[in-house]
Amino acid sequence: MKSGEAHSPHSGKKLKAPDADRLRADLEAYMTRRGLRSTEQRRVIIDTFFGSAEHITIDTLLREVRAVDARVGYATVYRTMKLLTESGVVQEHKFGDGFTRYELSDDDAHHDHLICLECGKITEFEEPAIEDLQQRIAKRHGFQVRAHKHEMYGVCAECQAKSRARR
Numbered sequence: 350m351k352s353g354e355a356h357s358p359h360s361g362k363k364l365k366a367p368d369a370d371r372l373r374a375d376l377e378a379y380m381t382r383r384g385l386r387s388t389e390q391r392r393v394i395i396d397t398f399f400g401s402a403e404h405i406t407i408d409t410l411l412r413e414v415r416a417v418d419a420r421v422g423y424a425t426v427y428r429t430m431k432l433l434t435e436s437g438v439v440q441e442h443k444f445g446d447g448f449t450r451y452e453l454s455d456d457d458a459h460h461d462h463l464i465c466l467e468c469g470k471i472t473e474f475e476e477p478a479i480e481d482l483q484q485r486i487a488k489r490h491g492f493q494v495r496a497h498k499h500e501m502y503g504v505c506a507e508c509q510a511k512s513r514a515r516r
């Protein structure tokens with residue numbers, strides 16, 4: 350598996366996918382509110398992003414965008430992803446490997462991440478008990494939660510097995 354790709358820890362158990370159509374509509378509404386024009390390049394970038402794998406980096410996205418329109422530059426992709434992040438439709442992640450990664454952010458399909466420090470694999474998980482606990486903590490502090498990130502860093506099962514085999 351390529352580093353950075355999402356995969357579910359339990360084969361067969363699929364995490365709830367974000368509602369891309371609704372997020373796309375939210376984005377259009379945000380851009381209209383802010384008076385932002387939808388340029389041709391911006392449209393290509395947004396289309397490509399919505400069709401891409403989760404946890405995509407700017408470099409990978411730029412490569413995919415350039416396959417459609419070779420004129421698009423890094424700065425335009427960067428600025429567009431910044432706009433998507435500001436709109437709340439996209440969440441930005443820095444998993445400590447020096448890359449900024451992006452994925453759709455849907456409150457109704459929220460997941461958290463396990464990051465392997467050996468191979469860089471990113472595993473998504475959903476845990477209602479953690480979500481409930483977080484809400485209880487926030488309530489106790491009179492705090493209104495807009496977003497949260499829960500990340501665990503360590504060594505994945507495959508990397509552990511590999512290092513056991515080497516010994």
Ligand SMILES: [Zn+2]
Pocket residue numbers: 465466467468469470504505506507508
């Ligand atoms: Zn690993």
Ligand SMILES: [Zn+2]
Pocket residue numbers: 355403404452460461462473
């Ligand atoms: Zn994710």
